[in-house]
Amino acid sequence: MALLTALPILAVFGYVFVPAPEVWQHLRETVLTDYLLNTLWLVLGVGFGVLLLGLPAAWLNSMCEFPGRRLFEWALLLPMAMPAYIIAYTYTGMLDFSGQVQTLLRELTGWGYGDYYFPNVRSLGGAITMLSLVLFPYVYLLARAAFLEQSICVLEVSRTLGSNQWQSFFRVALPLARPAIITGLSLALMETLADFGTVQYFGVSTFTTGIFRTWFGLGDHAAASQLAALLMGFVFVLILLERWSRSRARYHHTSSKYSRIPKFRLRGWTAVAAVLACALPLLLGFVIPVGQLLHWSIKVASKGLDSDFMNLVWHSLMLASLAAVFALLLALILGYGKRLNNDPLVNIASRIAAMGYAIPGTVIAIGVLIPFAWADTQLNHLSKQFFDSNAGLLLSGTLFTLLFAYNVRFLAVSLQTVEAGLGKIKPTLDNAGRSLGLSPLGVLQRLHLPLMKGSLLTAILLVFVDVLKELPATLILRPFNFNTLAVRAYELASDERLADAGLPSLMIVAAGIIPVILLSRSISRSRAGEH
Amino acid sequence: MFKKIALSLLVASIATPVLADGEVNVYSARKEQLIKPLFDKFTEATSIKVNLVTGKDDALLERLKLEGENTPADLLMTADAGRLYRAVEMELTQPVESATLKKDIPENLRDPANQWFGLTSRARPIFYVKDKVKPEELSTYEDLADPKWKGRICVRSSDNIYNQSMLGSMIAVNGAEKAQAWADGLVKNFARPPEGGDRDQIKAAAAGQCDIAISNTYYYGQMLTGEEAEDKAAAEKVAIFWPNQAEGDRGTHINISGAAVTKTAKNKDNAVKLMEFLVNDESQKWYAEANQEYPVKAGIAPSAMLKGWGEFKADSLNLSELGKHNAEAVKIMDKAGWK
Numbered sequence: 090m091a092l093l094t095a096l097p098i099l100a101v102f103g104y105v106f107v108p109a110p111e112v113w114q115h116l117r118e119t120v121l122t123d124y125l126l127n128t129l130w131l132v133l134g135v136g137f138g139v140l141l142l143g144l145p146a147a148w149l150n151s152m153c154e155f156p157g158r159r160l161f162e163w164a165l166l167l168p169m170a171m172p173a174y175i176i177a178y179t180y181t182g183m184l185d186f187s188g189q190v191q192t193l194l195r196e197l198t199g200w201g202y203g204d205y206y207f208p209n210v211r212s213l214g215g216a217i218t219m220l221s222l223v224l225f226p227y228v229y230l231l232a233r234a235a236f237l238e239q240s241i242c243v244l245e246v247s248r249t250l251g252s253n254q255w256q257s258f259f260r261v262a263l264p265l266a267r268p269a270i271i272t273g274l275s276l277a278l279m280e281t282l283a284d285f286g287t288v289q290y291f292g293v294s295t296f297t298t299g300i301f302r303t304w305f306g307l308g309d310h311a312a313a314s315q316l317a318a319l320l321m322g323f324v325f326v327l328i329l330l331e332r333w334s335r336s337r338a339r340y341h342h343t344s345s346k347y348s349r350i351p352k353f354r355l356r357g358w359t360a361v362a363a364v365l366a367c368a369l370p371l372l373l374g375f376v377i378p379v380g381q382l383l384h385w386s387i388k389v390a391s392k393g394l395d396s397d398f399m400n401l402v403w404h405s406l407m408l409a410s411l412a413a414v415f416a417l418l419l420a421l422i423l424g425y426g427k428r429l430n431n432d433p434l435v436n437i438a439s440r441i442a443a444m445g446y447a448i449p450g451t452v453i454a455i456g457v458l459i460p461f462a463w464a465d466t467q468l469n470h471l472s473k474q475f476f477d478s479n480a481g482l483l484l485s486g487t488l489f490t491l492l493f494a495y496n497v498r499f500l501a502v503s504l505q506t507v508e509a510g511l512g513k514i515k516p517t518l519d520n521a522g523r524s525l526g527l528s529p530l531g532v533l534q535r536l537h538l539p540l541m542k543g544s545l546l547t548a549i550l551l552v553f554v555d556v557l558k559e560l561p562a563t564l565i566l567r568p569f570n571f572n573t574l575a576v577r578a579y580e581l582a583s584d585e586r587l588a589d590a591g592l593p594s595l596m597i598v599a600a601g602i603i604p605v606i607l608l609s610r611s612i613s614r615s616r617a618g619e620h
Numbered sequence: 621m622f623k624k625i626a627l628s629l630l631v632a633s634i635a636t637p638v639l640a641d642g643e644v645n646v647y648s649a650r651k652e653q654l655i656k657p658l659f660d661k662f663t664e665a666t667s668i669k670v671n672l673v674t675g676k677d678d679a680l681l682e683r684l685k686l687e688g689e690n691t692p693a694d695l696l697m698t699a700d701a702g703r704l705y706r707a708v709e710m711e712l713t714q715p716v717e718s719a720t721l722k723k724d725i726p727e728n729l730r731d732p733a734n735q736w737f738g739l740t741s742r743a744r745p746i747f748y749v750k751d752k753v754k755p756e757e758l759s760t761y762e763d764l765a766d767p768k769w770k771g772r773i774c775v776r777s778s779d780n781i782y783n784q785s786m787l788g789s790m791i792a793v794n795g796a797e798k799a800q801a802w803a804d805g806l807v808k809n810f811a812r813p814p815e816g817g818d819r820d821q822i823k824a825a826a827a828g829q830c831d832i833a834i835s836n837t838y839y840y841g842q843m844l845t846g847e848e849a850e851d852k853a854a855a856e857k858v859a860i861f862w863p864n865q866a867e868g869d870r871g872t873h874i875n876i877s878g879a880a881v882t883k884t885a886k887n888k889d890n891a892v893k894l895m896e897f898l899v900n901d902e903s904q905k906w907y908a909e910a911n912q913e914y915p916v917k918a919g920i921a922p923s924a925m926l927k928g929w930g931e932f933k934a935d936s937l938n939l940s941e942l943g944k945h946n947a948e949a950v951k952i953m954d955k956a957g958w959k
Contacts, residue, residue, distance in 0.1 A: 115951055115954065118955075119954040119955055119957075120954050181816070185816070185820075186824055186827050186829050187820075187823035187824055187826065187827035187829075187850075187854065189850075191827075192827065201828050202827070202828040202829050209815075211815040211816065289779065290816075291815065292777050292813060292814055292815040292816075292959055294959065298779065301779075302779060302950065304678075305678035388847060388848075389847065451679060454679070455679075455682055455686070458682070458683060458686040458687070459686060462686040462687050462688060462690075465687070465690055466688055466689070466690060469690055561679075564674075564675045564676060564679065565675055565676075565679040565680075565682070565683055566683075567673060568673070569645060569671035569672060569673050569692070570671050570672055570673075571673075572652070572674075576674075580651045580652060580653070580674065581651075581653070583651075583817075584651050584653075584654075585817045585818065585819040585820075585839060585842075586842075586846075588847065588848055
């Protein structure tokens with residue numbers, strides 16, 4: 090199972106051992122340093138950004154009470170529904186030199202080009218900002234789920250031992266939640282590494298744009314897949330970091346007794362600070378861009394909404410739901426395989442498969458096409474021999490291929506979430522369950538599922554929203570006459586018709602909002618002991 | 621439940637590839653909104669159903685290659701000649717003998733071996749800010765590398781195929797060495813690092829960031845006719861200059877959107893019919909009006925707006941050359957530091 094999922098990634102790396110010295114020399118002499126440095130800064134910047142935006146908000150929302158908290162609790166997930174390339178379009182439309190903001194500024198002051206300093210949106214800093222704004226919910230979501238699942242007793246003990254709020258946060262809650270936080274962080278960073286739309290739009294040369302340029306512009310598959318291998322090196326380091334941080338300390342709950350978390354009421358300036366810490370990311374990552382999209386949609390609404398458009402909505406929702414269920418099942422199988430018997434081969438295969446999240450969608454799509462098309466050709470040979478007829482393509486160019494690609498791309502999301510959930514359950518609990526006569530499946534059903542409900546729902550939601558937003562693989566692998574909202578938004582935007590792209594973009598966001606809200610509620614409720 | 625879904629998906633997936641008569645399957649790098657209306661008309665006229673997948677040109681070529689002899693695709697459409705050339709190189713196409721296509725499409729806008737055919741054309745001229753640049757200061761593409769333009773030129777990233785093809789045409793005419801020197805000089809004259817699309821270059825020029833922008837004609841046309849007031853205002857601040865018009869010079873760089881029949885097309889006749897339909901008078905007029913592109917067919921008048929921009933001499937280089945020099949162009953841009 091894991092091997093099958095790892096297959097596309099291995100297929101692309103089939104080229105790795107093909108030497109491509111001239112191209113490499115060319116790359117080294119010209120652009121390679123750029124790729125490296127930009128990618129490095131991007132990862133560091135986004136890593137810092139998502140923690141800065143996500144962690145305080147998660148803690149405040151789990152442990153404190155302040156004005157508007159009930160709203161922020163779920164609203165802070167909303168930026169997740171916003172595809173990074175779309176937030177990049179909207180902010181560029183507003184902030185670049187010929188955009189509304191700077192034009193107004195020039196009109197008010199009479200300045201011309203070069204008379205004043207204004208940060209350039211289309212830059213590395215801009216890309217870091219955009220990606221942080223839409224990716225911080227990963228950290229927020231997982232950290233908050235972890236804070237909520239923590240046994241309050243631990244916190245209470247630390248308080249009775251004389252720690253104040255801050256100390257118990259840093260010494261107890263944070264270390265306990267660390268696996269979840271690191272998972273959120275590594276998801277955000279993998280998404281960053283795989284991002285193509287934003288960095289390309291901003292003209293930042295990273296590994297991802299470099300892979301494209303080399304594969305297509307220079308027509309050199311070998312060098313391109315070697316670049317991809319380098320990118321994988323980055324990812325591998327990320328994954329190792331995560332493992333290492335987990336292996337140094339294993340935390341399981343000491344007690345399964347839960348009590349309601351007494352929310353700490355904030356007043357005065359602390360309340361103001363808390364509101365700001367939650368409101369800013371929400372405004373910048375969601376409210377403002379949605380406002381701009383609405384503004385664009387209203388401009389062109391007359392011709393946008395028709396039955397064709399409803400078809401797009403339906404296609405998008407159907408794909409996202411199917412993919413989310415698939416990915417969860419696969420993650421459960423792999424997660425369990427690992428828990429029950431630690432087979433190194435399964436481990437390696439599922440590690441490779443989980444890397445898919447950091448690989449650009451286009452690379453995955455090609456990786457999926459290679460084995461599928463090969464299988465098709467073989468099947469055709471067989472059918473020719475036996476029935477003397479050509480069956481055409483049975484696999485490639487079908488929805489099945491597309492779903493398979495989504496699984497390769499997003500398995501990491503569900504797998505990490507499931508593993509983080511499983512990791513928090515003491516193995517002794519399994520043993521107890523087994524000794525009471527439960528089968529392994531029974532343990533899953535009776536013990537783990539109730540305990541992991543929050544994590545599983547998180548996994549489903551993350552994949553659902555990710556698939557809604559996914560573009561490159563969908564673009565390459567989709568069947569005839571089959572479009573999604575993301576495809577439509579991209580087609581219009583890349584034709585430089587930003588205003589027309591507003592409506593499908595808005596629909597992607599809208600379709601993502603409902604599950605986000607539902608989920609946020611169920612996570613709040615999933616805390617054992619709270620009903 | 622899950623098994624049911626998987627099963628029905630499998631059944632559905634087996635049932636999808638359609639190879640019945642009366643159909644044609646198209647892989648198109650042209651956006652759906654630029655071709656679908658014509659496909660609908662084609663279906664109306666011939667009752668041949670058109671199945672469509674759109675995507676990025678390179679990705680579609682890759683899909684075509686991997687699907688090999690079993691690909692359902694009959695026709696490949698792209699928005700650039702360089703990519704059609706690449707499809708021929710990759711042995712994904714087949715020659716087509718069609719008197720109609722030969723008659724209606726000028727020789728330099730189709731493949732010498734009839735592997736591909738241009739269906740619409742567009743130019744990539746120079747746009748200048750009316751109150752900053754006098755047209756007599758402008759002359760050729762080559763001249764844009766002159767230090768007098770230092771810090772005054774806006775052009776988009778070298779990732780863009782239109783720029784790659786433009787440089788490819790210069791390699792074909794002037795040789796790689798001169799093209800490299802030109803690219804080095806041009807990069808020194810950039811007003812800012814390349815960013816955004818073709819429209820953005822015109823907008824930046826209008827907003828005062830640069831005095832000259834390089835862009836495709838139909839973007840300019842769409843800005844003038846579109847619903848965006850800001851785009852329109854920006855486009856009105858610039859004017860077109862057709863470079864390289866002097867006696868004996870090659871003319872302004874043009875490119876095409878075009879099509880090729882795939883090597884293993886199951887519906888070859890229908891694919892050829894569709895191509896022929898796309899060069900008939902009515903379709904050529906529609907392109908001109910709806911997308912501000914130039915018709916390829918002689919005798920079809922461009923839209924009123926395109927007429928207003930005046931006549932110009934187009935580069936008569938056979939567009940296969942753009943594809944031939946593509947990889948070289950990318951390398952030259954890398955060396956020049958053209959982002």
